[in-house]
Amino acid sequence: MKRTKNFALVALLQLIAWSGFAYTPDSLMAIGNRAYNQGMYDSALLVYNQVAGQDLQSAQLFYNMGNAHFKNNNVPAAILFFEKARKLAPSDENIQYNLSVANSMIVDKIEQVPELFYKTWWNYFYNLFNADTWTVIALFLLTCLIFMITWFVLTKSRTFKQTSFYLGVLLLFFTITAFGLASQKYYYSREHQEAIVFTPAITVKSSPTQSAVDLFVIHEGTKVKLLDRVSGWIEIRIPDGSIGWLPENSVQEI
Amino acid sequence: MGKGSGNNNDVTFNASAKEDIRFIGKDIRHIKTINEPLKPVGNYLFGSLFFFVLLFVILLIPFILIILWKRMEKQNANVSRVKNRKANKIARMRLQKAEKFKQSGNDKGFYDEMALGIWGYIADKFNISLSELSIETVREKLQNKSVNEEITNNFIQSLNNIEFARFAPGDARDKMESVYNEAITAIMQAEKALK
Numbered sequence: 329m330k331r332t333k334n335f336a337l338v339a340l341l342q343l344i345a346w347s348g349f350a351y352t353p354d355s356l357m358a359i360g361n362r363a364y365n366q367g368m369y370d371s372a373l374l375v376y377n378q379v380a381g382q383d384l385q386s387a388q389l390f391y392n393m394g395n396a397h398f399k400n401n402n403v404p405a406a407i408l409f410f411e412k413a414r415k416l417a418p419s420d421e422n423i424q425y426n427l428s429v430a431n432s433m434i435v436d437k438i439e440q441v442p443e444l445f446y447k448t449w450w451n452y453f454y455n456l457f458n459a460d461t462w463t464v465i466a467l468f469l470l471t472c473l474i475f476m477i478t479w480f481v482l483t484k485s486r487t488f489k490q491t492s493f494y495l496g497v498l499l500l501f502f503t504i505t506a507f508g509l510a511s512q513k514y515y516y517s518r519e520h521q522e523a524i525v526f527t528p529a530i531t532v533k534s535s536p537t538q539s540a541v542d543l544f545v546i547h548e549g550t551k552v553k554l555l556d557r558v559s560g561w562i563e564i565r566i567p568d569g570s571i572g573w574l575p576e577n578s579v580q581e582i
Numbered sequence: 583m584g585k586g587s588g589n590n591n592d593v594t595f596n597a598s599a600k601e602d603i604r605f606i607g608k609d610i611r612h613i614k615t616i617n618e619p620l621k622p623v624g625n626y627l628f629g630s631l632f633f634f635v636l637l638f639v640i641l642l643i644p645f646i647l648i649i650l651w652k653r654m655e656k657q658n659a660n661v662s663r664v665k666n667r668k669a670n671k672i673a674r675m676r677l678q679k680a681e682k683f684k685q686s687g688n689d690k691g692f693y694d695e696m697a698l699g700i701w702g703y704i705a706d707k708f709n710i711s712l713s714e715l716s717i718e719t720v721r722e723k724l725q726n727k728s729v730n731e732e733i734t735n736n737f738i739q740s741l742n743n744i745e746f747a748r749f750a751p752g753d754a755r756d757k758m759e760s761v762y763n764e765a766i767t768a769i770m771q772a773e774k775a776l777k
Contacts, residue, residue, distance in 0.1 A: 353620050354617050354620075357617050357620075358617070361613060361615050364613050379620065383622055383623045383624075384620040384621065384622060384623065385620065385621060385622075385623050386618040386619065386620045386621060387618060388614040388616075388617065388618040389618075389620065391613065391614055392613040392614060395610055395612070395613045396613075398610050399610075406610075422611045422614070425610070425611055426610040426611055429608065429609070429610045430610070459626055459627070459628055460626060460627045460628070462628075463626075463627040463628040463633065464627065467633075467636055467637070467640065470637075470640055471640050471643070474640055474641065474643050474644055475643070475644075477644060478643070478644040478647050478648065481644070481648065482647070482648065482651050510628050511628060513628075514626055514628035514629060517626065518624065518626065
């Protein structure tokens with residue numbers, strides 16, 4: 329019974345592969361999920377890729393792709409997609425959990441440079457929502473601020489003037505913060521600022537040439553920050569603060 | 583002594599035989615099966631045309647509100663100015679009406695109209711509603727306009743007399759006459775002082 333079911337699914341997947349965009353993205357997601365549930369991770373990835381190939385994205389799609397890569401024992405790819413998913417849904421607990429599981433299976437153990445307290449706070453709020461949500465919050469706060477200013481200008485009562493002044497100052501602070509977070513999140517989401525190493529082991533060089541001095545070795549699955557790009561080479565920084573150059577094709581951008 | 587059989591039946595139930603949960607494997611969590619809406623890649627609210635339109639509209643709000651507010655204030659000022667100018671005239675008309683009631687023997691109508699005339703005068707003059715008026719507010723308003731003590735007192739006296747006569751039964755004709763004259767002088771003096 330199971331075998332015939334699997335066979336039917338394989339036939340269906342073949343059909344999808346040939347027919348291209350005949351299916352709606354939502355039905356493709358459902359088919360991919362079904363393939364995953366049956367343990368056919370390659371087929372699931374094939375279908376998920378069809379959705380991603382239409383320039384569509386969602387946290388769910390990247391999360392499921394990460395899961396399928398993980399089950400295929402492709403840890404760096406799993407980390408890549410979990411990171412992509414986390415970019416869209418920063419506070420999703422399942423994504424964070426799976427990412428930490430995947431991260432526990434990589435070779436490199438890098439000491440994180442301790443952050444300053446205000447940076448920790450900033451990052452806490454920063455990771456609370458995605459770019460669009462922060463934008464909506466910022467616009468909402470701006471609207472409140474504008475109303476408060478108008479109230480301050482128009483009111484004749486002393487108490488109301490005082491109240492609206494203090495509330496206005498508070499709102500101004502919050503609005504600026506929200507706009508800061510929204511713009512930072514927007515640039516972070518749009519630009520590729522991080523990448524995952526895909527080569528099993530690679531030497532980081534001191535300059536963007538093959539003959540440069542070897543600095544240190546990193547392994548697949550490690551997340552690096554992108555700093556610069558020079559003809560086929562990228563400058564990277566690892567979490568402990570070390571900087572060096574890698575060939576561009578050894579990493580994939582998040 | 584024989585050896586015990588040592589089977590499990592001898593073990594008594596122990597209520598505290600609880601164990602910590604033992605984790606025997608670690609795995610990632612399952613995929614998300616409930617479909618989320620898929621969005622085009624690189625489609626952000628921040629920096630989009632819609633974002634700037636929204637920003638523009640939000641920044642426009644105070645100007646619209648202030649313009650509307652100013653227009654409303656102007657309208658209110660117009661209404662109160664007209665009322666202020668006509669206060670004396672209306673009060674006189676009411677007193678005349680009261681006089682007619684007096685002649686036709688309608689005592690209640692006379693006092694009601696007198697009260698309305700003198701209270702209404704203050705209400706129109708200072709642009710406050712009749713329901714907010716009291717002897718205290720009248721005194722306060724007149725003093726704020728630096729009307730002299732005697733005129734203020736006369737006015738209050740007249741108000742008091744009308745109110746008193748209104749609810750005191752069985753009064754003489756000549757009392758009505760004095761109340762009427764008092765009210766007319768009070769309004770005349772006030773009008774002169776408030777000019």
